[in-house]
Amino acid sequence: MVGSIIPIVYGERPRRARSLLALYAVSGIAGGALLGVCLGAVGSAVGLHQAGPRSVWLVVAAVSLILALRELRVSRFWLPQSGWQVPRSWRRTMRPALVMIAYGAILGTGLPIAISGSAYYLLLMWPVVLGSPLAGIVLFGVYGFARTTPVLLLSRVTTDTNGLERCLVVVDNSVAIVQMLSAIVLAATAGWIAGLAAAGV
């Protein structure tokens, strides 16, 4: 992702590069928030938060623990996801500003593309289980913004593709660390929710 998007701004004037990256970040947050509000609306219509909350939370806790083990490659099983990729050809056929908006909006949702992190499935569950469009906006807004941060950070420390390739080695090594942290957060979430359910909250 970072290797595809950042080069779009190389060679641009600093102000225009910043504008393009800002467009990418804003559309990423907007795309995520849009998906979040839809999921929250679905959850509100289904009404899971009203029907038997304790059993629902126990299911969420169990799913969270299973996803933690999947994230650490302890258990390997397929979960539904698209194999589609945002087309690189858009950079040739569309204007840079439009490309940034399109990439940001699609990647900000994370849904129509390959899903690399197991925690994403728990993230999809949160707004539905809570039945809250507002929770969906906040959670997926944070997701969309977090998704844009590697692009924003690496674009500040690199000025050409050679520099970017050197940074990608460091980025490469960070993937396993993020996976471990995600698994710990998933396991903590599983335990926390089970604890709340046991206490009758």
Next chain:
Amino acid sequence: MHDRLQYESDMFTAPEPVLTADSPVLRTHAVRLPARGRSVMVCGVVATVWAVAGFATASTSSGAAAIGTIVLALACAGLTGVGTLWSP
């Protein structure tokens, strides 16, 4: 500008990379995931500690329990977003 043109030129000849979490490029890192047994143990310990903490918190303050849930959900959202560096 030259650098971008070079990159655009490379795009026409380079094959479309398909990078996912299971791609070989991601499995040759210096930093690796822990062994299976250790992973299960870590998940179990973390889940147990947080279950006790959650039960104790919920027994004393429902507000603190809600805040803890929000923090964990936000951490999940942030880490999931940051962790998609290599997604296609």
